[in-house]
Structure formats: structure tokens, C-alpha cells
Amino acid sequence: MTHQKLTDVVIVGGGFAGVACAKRLAGQSGIRAMIFDKNGFHQFQPLLYQVATAELTPDDVAFDLDDIFLEHDNVEAYTLEVTATDPRNHSVTLADGNTVAGDVLVLAAGAQPNFFRTPGAAEFAFPLYSLADAKNVRSRILQLFEHVAHEPDLVAAGALNFVVVGAGATGVEVAGALSELVHDVMPHRYPDMEIEAARIIVVDLGDDPLGAFSDAAHGYARKQLKHRGVELMLGEGVSEVAPDHVTLTDGTTISTHLTVWGGGEKAASIVETSGVDVGHGGRVTVNPDLSVEGFPGVYAVGDAANIPTEDGSILPQLGSVAQQAGDWVGRNILADLADEKPEPFHYHDKGIMAMIGRRAAVAEVGEHRHELHGRVAFAAWLGVHAALLSNIGAEMRAFHLWAEDFYVRPSHRSAMLLDPSTIDTPRINWRGTQPKD
Numbered sequence: 001m002t003h004q005k006l007t008d009v010v011i012v013g014g015g016f017a018g019v020a021c022a023k024r025l026a027g028q029s030g031i032r033a034m035i036f037d038k039n040g041f042h043q044f045q046p047l048l049y050q051v052a053t054a055e056l057t058p059d060d061v062a063f064d065l066d067d068i069f070l071e072h073d074n075v076e077a078y079t080l081e082v083t084a085t086d087p088r089n090h091s092v093t094l095a096d097g098n099t100v101a102g103d104v105l106v107l108a109a110g111a112q113p114n115f116f117r118t119p120g121a122a123e124f125a126f127p128l129y130s131l132a133d134a135k136n137v138r139s140r141i142l143q144l145f146e147h148v149a150h151e152p153d154l155v156a157a158g159a160l161n162f163v164v165v166g167a168g169a170t171g172v173e174v175a176g177a178l179s180e181l182v183h184d185v186m187p188h189r190y191p192d193m194e195i196e197a198a199r200i201i202v203v204d205l206g207d208d209p210l211g212a213f214s215d216a217a218h219g220y221a222r223k224q225l226k227h228r229g230v231e232l233m234l235g236e237g238v239s240e241v242a243p244d245h246v247t248l249t250d251g252t253t254i255s256t257h258l259t260v261w262g263g264g265e266k267a268a269s270i271v272e273t274s275g276v277d278v279g280h281g282g283r284v285t286v287n288p289d290l291s292v293e294g295f296p297g298v299y300a301v302g303d304a305a306n307i308p309t310e311d312g313s314i315l316p317q318l319g320s321v322a323q324q325a326g327d328w329v330g331r332n333i334l335a336d337l338a339d340e341k342p343e344p345f346h347y348h349d350k351g352i353m354a355m356i357g358r359r360a361a362v363a364e365v366g367e368h369r370h371e372l373h374g375r376v377a378f379a380a381w382l383g384v385h386a387a388l389l390s391n392i393g394a395e396m397r398a399f400h401l402w403a404e405d406f407y408v409r410p411s412h413r414s415a416m417l418l419d420p421s422t423i424d425t426p427r428i429n430w431r432g433t434q435p436k437d
Contacts, residue, residue: 007337008102010092011035012082012270014042014065016319017302017326018108019392024330026072030337033075034100036092040065040079042392043131046319046385049170052128052137052260053177054185062131068392082109085274087295104297104333107284108326109268111303111317113261114281120241125261128170140258141181147428149190158255160198163246165238166262167204168211169354172221174260175202176357179228200230201254203246204263205237210354210362212316217362220373224356238263257428265317271304279306280314288344290329299332301325307345319388320350353381 007030011018014037025033044061051058065077081095091101113127126137141162148159162182164175182198202209202225208218209225209232225232233248238259240247245255267282276292279285284292284300286307292298301307302322307315315321324347332342351365355378363377364370372380 006030006032007104007333009033009104009106009333010090010100010102011106011108012085012092013037013108013110013268013302013304014039014077015045015108015110015302016042016322016388016392017304017329018106019065019068020323020326021106021108021301021330021333022069022075023392024327025333026069026075028074028334031074031333034078034102035065035069035075036078036080036082036094036100037065038079038081038095039131040077042068044389045129046388048128048131048134049174049177051131051134052174053141053181054138055177055181058131058135061134063392082270085270087274087276087292087298090297104299106326106329107271107274107292107298107300107304108302108322109270109304111265112268114264114266115261116264118238118241121238121259121261124241124243125165125259127261128174129265137258137260141178143428144257145186145190145193149193152194155194155197157257158244159257160195161254161256161258162198162200163254163256163259164200164202164262165204165246165259166264167202167206167209167232167234168262169352170262171202171204171260172209172225173355174262175200175225175230176228176355176360178260179225179230180357183229200228201233201256202230203233203236203238203248205235205249207234209234212352213354213362213364214369214371216371217364217373220362221354221356224360228357265303267304271300276300281306281317285314289332289342290325290345291332291342299329301329307347309347315347316352318352320384321347323388323392324348350384351380353377353384355381 011021014035018035019042022033022035025031041062041064047061050056051061069075069077082092083095084093089101090105091099093099111129113129115121127133144159148154162178164171179200187195209221210217237249238246239249241259245253246259247253272278272282276284283306286300286305287293290299292300328345335342349367353363355361359375359378361377361381363372363380365380
């Protein structure tokens with residue numbers, strides 16, 4: 001009796017792209033997919049800002065990879081960090097020193113913040129690109145309010161000034177959610193605190209919030225953020241981040257002990273050090289079929305890839321792009337094994353969306369960008385993100401409960417999640433120089 005040789009597919013990263021690729025290969029005979037992720041869970045990145053602002057618990061956005069692939073014997077999920085890749089040999093080196101090789105290598109590692117060499121940013125800014133980041137932001141917010149509750153004079157030292165760097169979707173969503181937490185929830189928890197002194201400030205080099213959207217969306221975002229008390233400082237960059245202030249390019253200094261960095265991202269370091277050519281954002285510019293030029297049997301997707309379109313532009317770094325691309329790579333791996341020609345990737349454009357606050361959102365839907373604002377856009381946002389969750393096989397109950405709370409019962413859930421015992425960031429040194437972690 002002869003046994004068919006397994007084709008081993010090594011997948012680096014358990015994000016949208018990595019999970020989608022593994023799901024396409026799940027149940028296929030003759031294939032073993034090995035997915036490596038240092039956390040061992042899929043983190044639902046579009047809702048990280050909700051964890052940061054106490055609308056969701058960390059468990060609400062983390063989905064165990066073993067559970068996702070529980071019914072598929074040919075997919076193995078490993079909670080192990082990949083520290084290096086060797087595309088020539090389709091292999092990865094793990095943090096424990098072991099090496100795992102396969103027949104196909106899929107680079108789907110996640111993103112990391114791009115601080116653009118801004119002095120102090122890596123040490124003192126709080127990025128928001130992982131679940132650990134979101135927990136750090138939430139801890140710092142709670143910590144600041146607890147400090148002010150005991151020492152009200154700290155308000156003068158900027159304890160309730162919150163700076164968000166970046167006015168793209170991440171920055172706008174963080175600012176809107178932070179404003180609602182500060183102004184709608186915290187007064188009930190700290191009734192004697194002068195919360196009206198709090199400031200939420202968005203800083204961006206661009207001239208408009210949500211720069212990738214239409215002019216009408218820019219105006220809507222401005223109006224909604226202003227309504228929520230958010231200050232926009234546009235046309236200015238950040239020249240320095242310190243533990244107790246940020247300095248802008250025009251010399252303005254803002255006292256703050258929480259600078260949330262939503263000013264850009266780049267590919268994980270293991271992509272840049274993999275030996276393949278990288279372009280903008282440290283990402284691999286892939287071939288139309290998502291393969292890596294010069295490396296047969298190697299693909300790059302998600303935050304590891306710059307995916308070209310037919311007109312030569314690059315697709316945005318969106319969850320829907322990553323998920324569709326990961327699935328496409330799975331299809332092309334199967335095609336190659338069947339001696340069929342891999343197909344160029346075609347993205348089904350669902351549009352771009354941003355949540356500004358309760359019942360306030362912007363959505364430009366479909367390839368022709370039909371624009372929606374307000375409650376209808378909120379519904380579209382929910383639909384797209386519910387589909388993303390469903391496609392990874394995630395439990396939907398927490399998402400549905402959050403959506404109901406968020407739309408129907410403002411501030412209800414946030415109040416329950418503001419537990420000071422969850423603070424796990426280092427104590428703030430009000431005189432000085434300590435980094436965040």
C-alpha cells in the first residue's frame with residue numbers, strides 16, 4: 001500500500017490572511033497546513049480600539065486558532081513565534097531555536113507601528129495594532145483617571161489630555177470612542193472630577209480627517225468629531241514624543257501622558273529580514289497571483305504584501321483585502337498541486353468605512369464608492385465586520401451583544417469594564433522620564 005506524500009504549507013501569522021489561507025486548505029487531502037502565531041489566537045483588529053476604550057473585553061476580539069480549526073485534522077496551529085524565515089528553503093526559525101520546513105511558504109505576518117523615526121515615539125507613544133497594545137491603552141486611561149481622582153491638581157500637568165497621532169480611520173475611531181468614554185461614561189464613575197477639563201486632540205500632517213475618503217466624508221467627520229469635543233490639529237506633524245508631552249512641527253507643545261499612535265504601520269520585521277525584496281512599508285510587492293518574484297512556492301499576503309491592481313496602484317491594508325487574498329493563495333496552492341495555472345488575484349471591493357461614534361459612521365461602499373453617513377453607514381459597517389468574523393469561523397455572540405449595546409444602550413457596557421484592578425501599565429512618574437513598558 002502506497003501513501004500519498006503530504007504537501008506541507010507553512011503559514012506565518014494568524015491574522016485575516018493566514019487564517020483565510022488555512023481555511024481554504026482545510027479538509028483537502030494530501031495537504032498539511034501549519035500555521036504559526038506567537039499569540040495562538042486571531043485578534044480581530046478592526047475592534048481593537050473598542051478594547052482600548054473599554055467597550056469590549058480582550059476576550060471579545062481574540063479567537064483561539066485551535067478552536068477555529070478544531071474540526072480540520074490537516075490544519076495544525078502552533079503558539080510559537082517565528083523569528084526568521086528562509087524563503088529559498090520554505091522554512092522558518094522559531095523562538096525556541098527549532099526550524100520547520102515545508103513545500104510552500106506563506107508570509108502573512110502582521111503589522112507593527114511605523115514611527116517614522118520620530119524621536120521618543122517608540123519609547124513613549126502607545127501604538128494600537130495588537131491586542132496587547134489595546135490593553136496597554138486601556139490600562140493607561142484608567143490609570144490616569146485614578147491618579148486624577150486622588151490628586152486633582154494633576155489635570156494641570158496634562159493628566160486628562162489625550163493626543164491621537166493620525167487622522168485616518170484608526171485615529172478617528174480612537175478619538176471618537178475615547179471622547180464618548182471620557183464625556184459619557186467617566187462622569188458617572190467620577191462625579192466629583194472636573195472632566196470637562198479633559199481634551200482629546202487629533203494631530204495629522206494632512207489637511208482633512210479620513211484623508212482617503214471623499215470631501216463630503218471629510219466634512220461629516222469634522223462635524224461629528226467637533227460635536228464630540230475632539231480638537232483637530234491638522235497640517236502639523238509630531239516632531240517629538242516625551243513621557244509628559246508631545247511637540248509638533250510648528251513648535252507647539254501639548255502636555256499629555258497618553259499619546260496614541262495611529263500614524264502609520266509597516267510590515268513585521270521578519271518580512272524585511274526574509275531576504276526578499278521589499279517596497280513601501282517594508283512589504284513585499286507580489287506578483288498578480290500573490291506569489292513572490294524569484295521564490296517559487298512562496299506567497300505574501302496581508303500586512304506582509306503590497307498587492308498591485310490592474311492600474312498599477314496598491315490595494316489598501318484592509319481586513320477584507322487580507323482575507324480575500326489569503327483565500328486566493330489557498331486556491332492557487334491547490335491549483336498548482338493539480339497542475340493547473342494559478343490565477344491573478346481579483347479583489348471584490350466592499351469599500352472603505354470608519355466608525356466615528358455611536359450612530360455616526362462613514363461608508364463608501366463598493367467599487368463605485370456609494371457614500372453613506374450616519375446610521376445607514378453604521379449598519380453597513382456592522383455588516384462588513386460581521387462577515388469578516390463569520391469568515392474566520394469566530395463566535396458571533398459577543399459581537400452581536402456589543403452591537404446592540406453600542407447602538408441601543410449607550411455607555412452601558414463601558415461602565416462595567418472600567419475595573420482599576422485591570423491596570424497593568426507601570427506607574428506614571430509625574431516628574432519624568434519613564435517609558436510606557
